[in-house]
Amino acid sequence: MNFNSDSKILFILAHPDDEVLGAGGMILKAKSFGASIRIVWLGEGVSARFSENQFNSDDYKKANAIREKGAINAMEVLGVLDYSFGYWHCLRFDQIPFLDITKKIEKEIFNFKPNLIVTHNPVEVNIDHVITFKAVEAAARPVKDKIIPAIWGCEIPCSGRWTLGTKFVPNIYVEIENFIENKILAWSKYKGEARNFPFPRSDEGLKTLAKYRGMEAGVKYAEAFKSWREVL
Numbered sequence: 001m002n003f004n005s006d007s008k009i010l011f012i013l014a015h016p017d018d019e020v021l022g023a024g025g026m027i028l029k030a031k032s033f034g035a036s037i038r039i040v041w042l043g044e045g046v047s048a049r050f051s052e053n054q055f056n057s058d059d060y061k062k063a064n065a066i067r068e069k070g071a072i073n074a075m076e077v078l079g080v081l082d083y084s085f086g087y088w089h090c091l092r093f094d095q096i097p098f099l100d101i102t103k104k105i106e107k108e109i110f111n112f113k114p115n116l117i118v119t120h121n122p123v124e125v126n127i128d129h130v131i132t133f134k135a136v137e138a139a140a141r142p143v144k145d146k147i148i149p150a151i152w153g154c155e156i157p158c159s160g161r162w163t164l165g166t167k168f169v170p171n172i173y174v175e176i177e178n179f180i181e182n183k184i185l186a187w188s189k190y191k192g193e194a195r196n197f198p199f200p201r202s203d204e205g206l207k208t209l210a211k212y213r214g215m216e217a218g219v220k221y222a223e224a225f226k227s228w229r230e231v232l
């Protein structure tokens, strides 16, 4: 599969920053080939740092605003104009009725009519990522008039690599040598989310993973995905 102006890629992800971490280079590459891209974040990415009785506090609202501003700035670097914020609380997706999540995703699929969905993987430490994957699995049931040609899972450094036991095994590699620097630039917009190497969500961590995945595919830098279903 190659990206082109007929590509309609819908990202269903848990939090703002997952798109840069898991697929920033792929987004830049697909855009360069004229793909249409929509990014949907189901939740915010900061409330795990707060207790529930702080959700109305100024500190919480400020942290959320910073995360959203980071996302808007990152979208500018990625050249993505079509995106939608979500407000389910971070690391508490298990407290949301599963049907509410699948219905929201079904509506997104109906409206955008993607030929590729990119979401999370079930091999994950982050509960929101796992639930997002399961909800996409349910929402993308291949029933009449709703067959989605391809569904991929992207690899999130740290939460996607810190599983005990089973590890994520990709089978799709997107070569991103010309896009790695802008991926890092987009990542720099999420101020406060990066930490120093060897934390995986560091500039060096992201580059190291891209090189590692590149080695597996015979290219300098790559992002890795797993294709969960393709209908040719």
Ligand SMILES: [Zn+2]
Pocket (backbone or CB within 6 Å): 014, 015, 018, 126, 129
């Ligand atoms: Zn996330």
